Amino acid sequence: MAAELLVHAALFVFPSVAVLLIVTTPGVVGAAVRRGRAHGGPVPQGRPIECIAADLRHARRVLERLEPDASRFHRREAHERYDALLAEACRATGIPAEALDEPTTGIDRDITRLTLEDALVERGLAPH
Numbered sequence: 001m002a003a004e005l006l007v008h009a010a011l012f013v014f015p016s017v018a019v020l021l022i023v024t025t026p027g028v029v030g031a032a033v034r035r036g037r038a039h040g041g042p043v044p045q046g047r048p049i050e051c052i053a054a055d056l057r058h059a060r061r062v063l064e065r066l067e068p069d070a071s072r073f074h075r076r077e078a079h080e081r082y083d084a085l086l087a088e089a090c091r092a093t094g095i096p097a098e099a100l101d102e103p104t105t106g107i108d109r110d111i112t113r114l115t116l117e118d119a120l121v122e123r124g125l126a127p128h
Contacts, residue, residue: 049092053125056085060128079109086116093123 059082066078083100090097099112120126 046088046092049089049125052085052089052092056082056089057126057128059085083113086113086120089120089125090116093120093125095119095123 059078063078063082066075087097087100089095090100095116097116100116102112104112117128
């Protein structure tokens with residue numbers, strides 16, 4: 001009789017309990033993490049600063065490695081990508097980057113980029 005109950009439990013009860021635990025555990029863990037974040041301070045918004053910094057460095061290398069005979073389209077695209085990442089890095093570190101919103105080009109834009117890069121270096125984020 002006891003052996004039959006163990007076999008019945010092994011075939012029907014244990015798999016049901018296992019499936020129930022597998023299905024409910026992620027929700028319980030997620031709720032616990034959200035509760036911990038709510039009591040532990042502000043939850044960071046946006047992408048992690050490490051990812052932004054890595055993308056910014058990559059975009060910088062792409063700009064530096066542009067061929068001299070690269071098309072105007074590729075140059076503009078690379079600069080726009082770098083400017084977007086530079087603005088994102090500035091937002092993540094609390095640096096005002098409204099100057100990137102202005103439609104400047106040439107040396108004025110380069111000076112703006114250098115100023116923001118210097119501000120990022122002062123905050124500990126090296127864009128190079």
